[in-house]
Amino acid sequence: MIESGLLLAGAEQAACSGDSFEVLAPATEQVMARVARGDARDVDAAVQAAQRGFEQWSALAPKAREAALLRAAAIVEAEGEQRYLQLLMKESGSTVSKARFEINYTVDLLRTAAGEARRLYAETFPNDDPQRMSMVVREPLGVVAVISPYNAPLALLTKMAGFAVAAGNALVIKPSEETPLIALAFGKLLVEAGVPADAVNVITGFGADCGGALVEHPGVNGIAMTGSTNTGKHIGAVGMQRMLPMQLELGGKSALLVLRDFDPQAAAEIAAAGLFNHAGQICMANSRVLVELAIYPEFCAALKTICEAMVFGDQSDPAAAYGPLINRAALDKIQAHQSEALAQGAQLLTGGALVSGLVYQPTVLLDTPDHCQAWCEETFAPLMNVRAVADFDEAVALANDSVYGLSAGVLTYNYQLGLKACRAIKAGSVHIGMHPFQSNALAPIGGHGLSGLGRSGGRYSTEEFTELKWISFELGD
Numbered sequence: 001m002i003e004s005g006l007l008l009a010g011a012e013q014a015a016c017s018g019d020s021f022e023v024l025a026p027a028t029e030q031v032m033a034r035v036a037r038g039d040a041r042d043v044d045a046a047v048q049a050a051q052r053g054f055e056q057w058s059a060l061a062p063k064a065r066e067a068a069l070l071r072a073a074a075i076v077e078a079e080g081e082q083r084y085l086q087l088l089m090k091e092s093g094s095t096v097s098k099a100r101f102e103i104n105y106t107v108d109l110l111r112t113a114a115g116e117a118r119r120l121y122a123e124t125f126p127n128d129d130p131q132r133m134s135m136v137v138r139e140p141l142g143v144v145a146v147i148s149p150y151n152a153p154l155a156l157l158t159k160m161a162g163f164a165v166a167a168g169n170a171l172v173i174k175p176s177e178e179t180p181l182i183a184l185a186f187g188k189l190l191v192e193a194g195v196p197a198d199a200v201n202v203i204t205g206f207g208a209d210c211g212g213a214l215v216e217h218p219g220v221n222g223i224a225m226t227g228s229t230n231t232g233k234h235i236g237a238v239g240m241q242r243m244l245p246m247q248l249e250l251g252g253k254s255a256l257l258v259l260r261d262f263d264p265q266a267a268a269e270i271a272a273a274g275l276f277n278h279a280g281q282i283c284m285a286n287s288r289v290l291v292e293l294a295i296y297p298e299f300c301a302a303l304k305t306i307c308e309a310m311v312f313g314d315q316s317d318p319a320a321a322y323g324p325l326i327n328r329a330a331l332d333k334i335q336a337h338q339s340e341a342l343a344q345g346a347q348l349l350t351g352g353a354l355v356s357g358l359v360y361q362p363t364v365l366l367d368t369p370d371h372c373q374a375w376c377e378e379t380f381a382p383l384m385n386v387r388a389v390a391d392f393d394e395a396v397a398l399a400n401d402s403v404y405g406l407s408a409g410v411l412t413y414n415y416q417l418g419l420k421a422c423r424a425i426k427a428g429s430v431h432i433g434m435h436p437f438q439s440n441a442l443a444p445i446g447g448h449g450l451s452g453l454g455r456s457g458g459r460y461s462t463e464e465f466t467e468l469k470w471i472s473f474e475l476g477d
């Protein structure tokens with residue numbers, strides 16, 4: 001069993017309280033590690049270290065920040081399989097394919113962040129007085145609190161922390177209590193690559209006592225959080241008390257629109273890939289699929305066949321569809337959402353039961369009523385809701401009938417209709433001919449409505465992690 005401290009100023013050490021907590025491997029539900037349980041005292045020490053680290057890191061030339069992030073990318077590219085593959089599979093329940101995707105995406109994110117370190121462009125503008133000049137500069141925020149989720153614990157942490165560091169900020173990371181080990185490994189990677197040890201702190205612990213203490217700490221100058229909407233609302237309310245810049249990447253209930261001209265077999269394959277990847281534990285997963293009536297029967301038949309042919313069992317098998325849910329609470333949630341929908345009149349097309357352990361069958365519900373949790377709340381599990389719609393307008397209206405607005409997909413060969421849908425759908429991204437779960441290190445990922453605030457990726461991230469300052473000067477005679 002692994003024993004680990006938290007990472008304070010680059011060094012692993014016990015929590016001030018001496019307490020630790022157990023980390024369970026989702027595949028076996030057995031304890032795989034004991035990790036230091038940080039609280040407000042550890043958070044305070046980490047913020048103080050980060051304040052010192054900020055002075056060193058922000059004073060470096062952007063070129064030096066770029067070099068450190070490129071070194072981190074090179075290490076992950078060369079040794080990512082050996083360092084992180086087993087850990088991702090064990091700690092987060094990833095299949096080998098999902099773990100590889102995450103490692104490769106992490107390399108790409110680190111390289112992209114490295115480039116952004118040298119591109120913190122701002123501008124000049126004409127001053128009203130010809131004897132004066134004005135310019136705008138971008139400055140790092142200072143200490144950024146980074147709060148990360150369990151579902152893609154390496155890539156999503158990199159997506160926040162990598163760009164925050166690129167912009168010259170120092171970090172205090174509070175990872176999910178389900179996946180602290182991969183975050184500790186990421187912190188050590190940054191130090192190894194040349195980020196000052198004081199600027200990299202990973203305080204492991206629970207949401208309320210550790211994450212709560214972090215966002216409330218007066219030394220924190222900005223917050224980047226990826227997680228559920230409920231947690232985001234809480235953190236957002238705390239952050240607003242001090243008017244902190246915040247990037248909040250929250251939940252979703254993404255729609256996939258399947259229009260009548262699209263091949264139903266191809267549509268079913270895309271829909272399955274867009275929801276069942278990593279057991280539906282993907283924020284952009286298409287948990288609502290809206291199919292035009294003309295191809296609905298063929299679509300449902302193809303989807304049922306695809307789901308029933310999925311392979312489970314060995315996470316290290318590249319053919320494995322997905323692994324276990326993260327924990328028992330996630331299993332209780334999918335079962336509760338499914339039971340309520342069925343009791344309220346939905347029909348079960350396929351699935352609806354456990355495969356084994358925490359692995360749940362790919363489950364498809366037809367005609368889930370609007371008021372059911374499975375339709376309007378995030379299940380974050382392998383549960384897809386499919387509905388027939390009369391036409392394009394009904395599909396768009398239903399897609400928009402959600403408090404969330406993270407991403408959407410439109411399956412059509414008619415690009416005029418596809419682009420019309422892109423305009424009409426209220427979401428942070430819309431993809432034609434693809435499912436809504438798309439990633440790109442340069443793209444502005446984020447959501448409308450309760451899906452969050454701000455955008456992450458490429459220069460959109462470094463904009464979030466910097467403040468603008470207007471500087472003007474008098475030229476004299």
Ligand code: NAD
Binds near residue numbers: 228452
């Ligand atoms: P969560 O909200 O339970 O936890 C996220 C993080 O917040 C964890 O580190 C947790 O410890 C911390 N936290 C919890 N309570 C806190 C508090 N009071 N103060 C400070 N920190 C606190 O989310 P999760 O279950 O780990 O992740 C799944 C969720 O993340 C889903 O809702 C999913 O949609 C969302 N997500 C969003 C995106 C995106 O880009 N929009 C990406 C991935 C996941």
